[in-house]
Amino acid sequence: MIEVKNMSKSFNNKLVLNNINTVFEKGKTNLIIGQSGSGKTVLMKCCIGLEMPESGVINFDNRPFSTISEKKKTDIRKEMGVLFQGGALFDSFNVEQNVMFPLNMFTNKTLEEKLERVNFCLNRVNLENVNKLFPSEISGGMMKRVAIARAISNSPSYLFCDEPNSGLDPKTAEVIDALISEITEEYDITTVVNTHDMNSVLQIGQKISFLYKGQLWWEGDKTSILETDNPELQDFVFSTELTRRLKKK
Amino acid sequence: MNKRSISTPLNVTKKTSFYLNKTHFKIFGQFIKLSPDHQHLIQLFVLLSSKLQRTFMLKLLGEYLILMFETFKRPDKYSVFRRQLMIEFIGLGVDSIGIVAIISVFSGAIVAIQTAYNIDSPLIPLTMVGFTTRQMMVLEFSPTIISLILAGKAGSRIASEIGTMRVTQQIDALRVMGVNPANYLILPKITASMLFNPLLIIFSIGLGISGGWFACVITNLVASADYIEGIQGWFEPFTITYAIIKTLVFALIISSVSGFLGYTLEGGSVEVGKASTKAVVYSSIIIIFFDLILTQMLLV
Numbered sequence: 237m238i239e240v241k242n243m244s245k246s247f248n249n250k251l252v253l254n255n256i257n258t259v260f261e262k263g264k265t266n267l268i269i270g271q272s273g274s275g276k277t278v279l280m281k282c283c284i285g286l287e288m289p290e291s292g293v294i295n296f297d298n299r300p301f302s303t304i305s306e307k308k309k310t311d312i313r314k315e316m317g318v319l320f321q322g323g324a325l326f327d328s329f330n331v332e333q334n335v336m337f338p339l340n341m342f343t344n345k346t347l348e349e350k351l352e353r354v355n356f357c358l359n360r361v362n363l364e365n366v367n368k369l370f371p372s373e374i375s376g377g378m379m380k381r382v383a384i385a386r387a388i389s390n391s392p393s394y395l396f397c398d399e400p401n402s403g404l405d406p407k408t409a410e411v412i413d414a415l416i417s418e419i420t421e422e423y424d425i426t427t428v429v430n431t432h433d434m435n436s437v438l439q440i441g442q443k444i445s446f447l448y449k450g451q452l453w454w455e456g457d458k459t460s461i462l463e464t465d466n467p468e469l470q471d472f473v474f475s476t477e478l479t480r481r482l483k484k485k
Numbered sequence: 486m487n488k489r490s491i492s493t494p495l496n497v498t499k500k501t502s503f504y505l506n507k508t509h510f511k512i513f514g515q516f517i518k519l520s521p522d523h524q525h526l527i528q529l530f531v532l533l534s535s536k537l538q539r540t541f542m543l544k545l546l547g548e549y550l551i552l553m554f555e556t557f558k559r560p561d562k563y564s565v566f567r568r569q570l571m572i573e574f575i576g577l578g579v580d581s582i583g584i585v586a587i588i589s590v591f592s593g594a595i596v597a598i599q600t601a602y603n604i605d606s607p608l609i610p611l612t613m614v615g616f617t618t619r620q621m622m623v624l625e626f627s628p629t630i631i632s633l634i635l636a637g638k639a640g641s642r643i644a645s646e647i648g649t650m651r652v653t654q655q656i657d658a659l660r661v662m663g664v665n666p667a668n669y670l671i672l673p674k675i676t677a678s679m680l681f682n683p684l685l686i687i688f689s690i691g692l693g694i695s696g697g698w699f700a701c702v703i704t705n706l707v708a709s710a711d712y713i714e715g716i717q718g719w720f721e722p723f724t725i726t727y728a729i730i731k732t733l734v735f736a737l738i739i740s741s742v743s744g745f746l747g748y749t750l751e752g753g754s755v756e757v758g759k760a761s762t763k764a765v766v767y768s769s770i771i772i773i774f775f776d777l778i779l780t781q782m783l784l785v
Binding site: 310324328337 | 561562564565572650653654655657658660661662664665
């Protein structure tokens, strides 16, 4: 469980996050949604420690994260898996080396054990016979899946995914969403997904936090979001022609 | 000299001020063994760059020192560090052997021919050609010119590699995994450069002297025996120590400055190109500056 309390953050005197209070629950896929510029990415960056919140606290299972020393942060970071928007795979490593990287850094497993774990993680994300390929030799969807395999290779307690479906076709996006949801339930981890893809929201949104102009505007799940009477959220949810037509039906 | 020129603000904030004064210049002048007559050159240099220092250089220097503090920490895992070190030995060292060899052979040959061409007086023995070539290669050409070449080759490689990792969030990925990215990425490069560059310079000195001999023999300007006698004469072993000390300092400058410029990059692919260019320019300028300081300290 990740708890965010009274968190605010500004850049150049412009308030980007304004007094955010929320809880990302364990064993659930927690979605942060909102328009571009609403503060989703900043909220996630604060949670993973790439940005420092100006006020407020973030607790990982009652362990304070934002206020502790860099060394103690490192211990909590070892329990995190992060899927970046572009995958952020290491160019100079092949798929196998990328997935093995956290194991090389933080475990004392033998090469055989590490290879076994790598193959398990790659199988888990439905990838086979790609071990020796480099990131430049695989598709965008495969890169995302390799990045998920790398994120789960060291059995994290917290999984963060920043725009996991950006740049993917709807079919592949659905596969990635299903994968994230399955992994969350299977390993009982706290997953936080940052997205503005309504398909993801309706498919895997067990807990949804809607950010609007830096404020936490609404919270609910994939069922209640369709029945909301909140005008800003309605604008967001029914912003496309497709969703508007579905609403009329 | 007016008051302004001898009391130059170095870092002015609302709360604190630090001024370079006559005493600082005197100490610095003594440190690099400048005569009191020449100390006004340092004063002039500081005066001309004072504005730049306040707004830019001190900020950069502070950021650089903070990054180096992060870099020179115990590696997260030594087995991973050793593997990275081997990769850098190949990328920064072995891959540079070709260009170092070509430039060294031709430099030695050119120095030998030019020296022979300039010896007109029959009172100067032709053994001076070998002596001059050796001294030039040991004292300046190999440690400094080859380091400048490496600043271009290795420096741009380091800055663009780390810069690309920055813009593609690979450095962020390392940090959120709990890895110290500066230590993981920059320390192996600095270590590899400082261990391999002295070998490259020794290799360059040997090839340069050989190139000089080859040029003399081919052109018949100097007899082989005279040249070989020249390279053996008046040899001071300290010159090799001097060359290696300079090389070590230059290797640290090239790898750390380039690493710093790549690591602190902000923006996209255009910035990667700019960082790569800056790495070469900054490294080259700092190398030349430290060349002067080290020469004054070690040889004068």
